[in-house]
Amino acid sequence: MVLVIDDLVLLPLAFVGVEPVPNMFMLVFKGLHKHILEQMYPLDRIQDAIKENRMEFELGETAKTDYEKRHKDLMKQLEMAKKVRETVIEARTDLLNV
Amino acid sequence: MGEYLYCIIRMGETPKMDFEVRGIGNREIRCANYNDLTAVISETPLKEYKPTEEYTKEHKNVNLHILENHTLLPVAFGMVFKNKNILLNTMRRLYPVLKKSLRLVDNKIELGVKVVIHKELDVEKTFGKDKEKLRKECEADFAALDKIAVQAKAGKLFSERLVLNRSFLVDREKIDKFSAAVEKLRDKYKKLKIQYTGPWPPYNFVNIRIMGRGR
Numbered sequence: 001m002v003l004v005i006d007d008l009v010l011l012p013l014a015f016v017g018v019e020p021v022p023n024m025f026m027l028v029f030k031g032l033h034k035h036i037l038e039q040m041y042p043l044d045r046i047q048d049a050i051k052e053n054r055m056e057f058e059l060g061e062t063a064k065t066d067y068e069k070r071h072k073d074l075m076k077q078l079e080m081a082k083k084v085r086e087t088v089i090e091a092r093t094d095l096l097n098v
Numbered sequence: 099m100g101e102y103l104y105c106i107i108r109m110g111e112t113p114k115m116d117f118e119v120r121g122i123g124n125r126e127i128r129c130a131n132y133n134d135l136t137a138v139i140s141e142t143p144l145k146e147y148k149p150t151e152e153y154t155k156e157h158k159n160v161n162l163h164i165l166e167n168h169t170l171l172p173v174a175f176g177m178v179f180k181n182k183n184i185l186l187n188t189m190r191r192l193y194p195v196l197k198k199s200l201r202l203v204d205n206k207i208e209l210g211v212k213v214v215i216h217k218e219l220d221v222e223k224t225f226g227k228d229k230e231k232l233r234k235e236c237e238a239d240f241a242a243l244d245k246i247a248v249q250a251k252a253g254k255l256f257s258e259r260l261v262l263n264r265s266f267l268v269d270r271e272k273i274d275k276f277s278a279a280v281e282k283l284r285d286k287y288k289k290l291k292i293q294y295t296g297p298w299p300p301y302n303f304v305n306i307r308i309m310g311r312g313r
Contacts, residue, residue, distance in 0.1 A: 048254075052256055055212065058295070061217050
C-alpha cells in the first residue's frame with residue numbers, strides 16, 4: 001500500500017521535471033522513500049536473522065540441514081534487499097536528476 | 099591471477115612457516131614479506147568474493163590455523179589484490195598502522211561470551227520488563243571478565259534472546275583464568291545459556307580493511 005502511494009506520487013514528477021518541485025517537497029519524498037525501503041527490505045533485520053540462525057546452530061538448537069536451508073534463504077533475501085536498494089536508489093537519482 | 103590476503107603476522111616470529119592449511123578454493127598458502135611483516139596470502143582469480151558459507155569458512159580456517167602459532171592481524175573477508183607488488187606497496191603505506199596494531203594484539207587472542215535465554219521460553223511472557231533488569235544484573239556480574247581481559251567490547255544484541263554479547267581481548271597466559279571465571283558465572287546463571295567461544299583472531303579489536311570494502 002505504501003509503495004503504491006510512493007510510486008503513484010513520484011511518477012508524475014518524472015514527467016514534469018524536478019525544477020518546479022520545492023526542495024522541502026523532495027526532502028519529504030526522499031525521507032518517505034527511504035522509510036519504505038527500510039520497511040520492505042530491512043537489511044539490519046536480515047543480517048540479525050543470519051547471526052541468530054548461526055548462534056542457534058552453534059548452540060546445538062538447530063540441525064545442520066535446517067541451519068543451511070535457512071542460511072541460504074536469508075542470504076538470498078540479503079542479496080535481494082541490497083540489489084533492490086541499489087537499483088531503486090540509482091533509478092530515482094537518474095529519474096529525478098538529483 | 100590476484101593475491102587473496104588473510105592476515106598479517108610478524109616475519110620470522112617462529113620458524114614454523116610451513117602452513118598445513120589450504121586457502122580459498124583449496125589453494126596453497128604463501129607469504130609476502132615487507133620489512134619485518136609477513137602477509138599470509140594465496141593466489142586467486144581476480145573476482146569479488148561473496149561471503150558465502152564455504153568461502154567464509156575457508157577464510158576463517160586459515161586464520162585459525164595461523165593463530166595457533168602466531169600473533170596475527172586479521173584482514174576482513176574478501177580482500178583481493180591485483181598482484182603482489184600492489185600488496186607490498188599497501189603494506190609499505192600502512193606499515194606504521196600495522197606495527198601499532200600488532201603491538202596492541204601481541205600474544206593475545208579474542209574470546210567471546212554470549213548470554214542467551216532458552217529457546218523454548220517466550221521472552222516477553224517470561225521476562226517482560228524484567229529483561230532489562232536481568233541484562234543489567236548480567237552486565238554487572240560479567241564485568242568480572244573485563245578485569246581479566248586487556249580490552250572488552252559490547253557486541254550487538256542481534257536476537258531478542260540475547261541478554262549479553264561481549265568480546266574480550268585476552269593475554270594467552272590468562273586464558274585459563276578467564277575460562278575459570280566464565281565457568282563460575284555459568285554456575286550462577288544456570289537458567290540461561292552461556293555461549294563461550296574462541297580463541298579467535300582479534301576481529302573485534304583490529305580488523306584491517308584496505309581499499310574500502312570489507313566483511
